[in-house]
Amino acid sequence: MSSDNGAFVRVHPLLVRITHWINVLAVLIMVLSGWRIYNASPLFGFKFPSDWTLGGWLAGALQWHFAALWLLVINGLVYISYGVLSGHFRRKLLPVTPRAVLRDVGEALRGKLAHDDLRVYNAAQRAAYLGAIVLAVVLVLSGLAIWKPVQFQELAALMGDYEGARYVHFLAMVALLLFVVVHVAMVALVPRTLPAMLTGRARVPATAKGE
Amino acid sequence: MKRLFGMQDSLGAHSRPQIEKIERRLFLKQGLSLGAVTLLSGCDVTDAESVQKVLWRMSHWNDRVQAWLFDPNKLAPEFPESRITKPFPFNAFYSEAEVPKVDAASYQLEVAGLVREKKAWTLPELYALPQVSQVTRHICVEGWSAIGKWSGVRFGEFLRRIGADLTAKYVGFRCADNYSTSIDMPTALHPQTQLTLRFADQILPPQYGFPMKLRIPTKLGFKNPKHIVALFVTNEYPGGYWEDQGYNWFSGS
Numbered sequence: 001m002s003s004d005n006g007a008f009v010r011v012h013p014l015l016v017r018i019t020h021w022i023n024v025l026a027v028l029i030m031v032l033s034g035w036r037i038y039n040a041s042p043l044f045g046f047k048f049p050s051d052w053t054l055g056g057w058l059a060g061a062l063q064w065h066f067a068a069l070w071l072l073v074i075n076g077l078v079y080i081s082y083g084v085l086s087g088h089f090r091r092k093l094l095p096v097t098p099r100a101v102l103r104d105v106g107e108a109l110r111g112k113l114a115h116d117d118l119r120v121y122n123a124a125q126r127a128a129y130l131g132a133i134v135l136a137v138v139l140v141l142s143g144l145a146i147w148k149p150v151q152f153q154e155l156a157a158l159m160g161d162y163e164g165a166r167y168v169h170f171l172a173m174v175a176l177l178l179f180v181v182v183h184v185a186m187v188a189l190v191p192r193t194l195p196a197m198l199t200g201r202a203r204v205p206a207t208a209k210g211e
Numbered sequence: 212m213k214r215l216f217g218m219q220d221s222l223g224a225h226s227r228p229q230i231e232k233i234e235r236r237l238f239l240k241q242g243l244s245l246g247a248v249t250l251l252s253g254c255d256v257t258d259a260e261s262v263q264k265v266l267w268r269m270s271h272w273n274d275r276v277q278a279w280l281f282d283p284n285k286l287a288p289e290f291p292e293s294r295i296t297k298p299f300p301f302n303a304f305y306s307e308a309e310v311p312k313v314d315a316a317s318y319q320l321e322v323a324g325l326v327r328e329k330k331a332w333t334l335p336e337l338y339a340l341p342q343v344s345q346v347t348r349h350i351c352v353e354g355w356s357a358i359g360k361w362s363g364v365r366f367g368e369f370l371r372r373i374g375a376d377l378t379a380k381y382v383g384f385r386c387a388d389n390y391s392t393s394i395d396m397p398t399a400l401h402p403q404t405q406l407t408l409r410f411a412d413q414i415l416p417p418q419y420g421f422p423m424k425l426r427i428p429t430k431l432g433f434k435n436p437k438h439i440v441a442l443f444v445t446n447e448y449p450g451g452y453w454e455d456q457g458y459n460w461f462s463g464s
Contacts, residue, residue, distance in 0.1 A: 040353035060266075060457060062352070066270065148464060151280050151281065153288055162348060
């Protein structure tokens, strides 16, 4: 690998790393308690196995869900505020064009996509990370519509009222989990991205141009 | 650690008393099952009791947030009668066969606590009060919802009529089926909160709460007590049947 003689550089800012791992915990709690809540009145013809859920019963799951909600939302607001105000999003996630995304997804599927410089996200990554942020926002908004279909009835109306918001909430959860599956698979394929998200640093090729 | 193997937590059907009872027992016995988190970490990572304490505290915090979010003038959406759910689901912590039989002739609604007129009310007296109707969505804490038509007395008007202390914090309810719940005063005074005597233009049938229920379209279904036999106005937190077991007290929509 060309990075052998490269230098250790800062890849992920501290705030991004902290919010990333808090988010992992928050999403884990939200999903596992959410499955238990789903099981109380399934939208589709299946239930999640009880052992894969959190809370023990409906009230317990609701307690977890509405406690972790604060962790998710506050952490998410910190991350998004930082991303917008510091220019982190602009530098790392933009620009992203459909053409570039298709090209990079194609290359990734053929195993040709380079990951030498972890400071630079390819177009497929940019689209995926932006998509995950959008999904998280949709999850919170549809959750608010389900929680408060009277106080936030205008929001609920955008999603097809209370019952529509339940479907939006569920489908956004599925989409976010698809992102997680791909994301974790990519980390498994490029394992040095994992320590980089912990320590913030990684070796990059001497020839890399950086951000 | 014991886990809830093969336990179902609810059914598509709307009454699942047995399972609810089993679940409750397990919940009380082992606290919060940490299920998959425990599975992933391979050990019991958290002290169940302290975790439970934090979760209860968060639930109380969410009560306060919801009281703050509650707009006393914001009305729950109303629907045309064509949207009414038929048949309207029966739901209780017991089966439909166990619905309490309340004798209309001897029925009295007891009124207590911080009220000026503590006289009990008979059904003819309640039927004689001005009546209003609503077609609103009933939302169960389980997630399902159903639209129904309820008619009765505006609860705020009733509270004024009995000289209730409207600055008190809570109104509590006791029911013929030993159910109990309580609500905040702002919700009690909301224009759509209704002392319901009729369902679908008929005298309230037993399965929907004969002779009287409280209809609150700004709260979840379990905050809508049926078969009410007593109500009281108080400043001391009264709790409730489900609330005492862990369901969020405010549970506003």
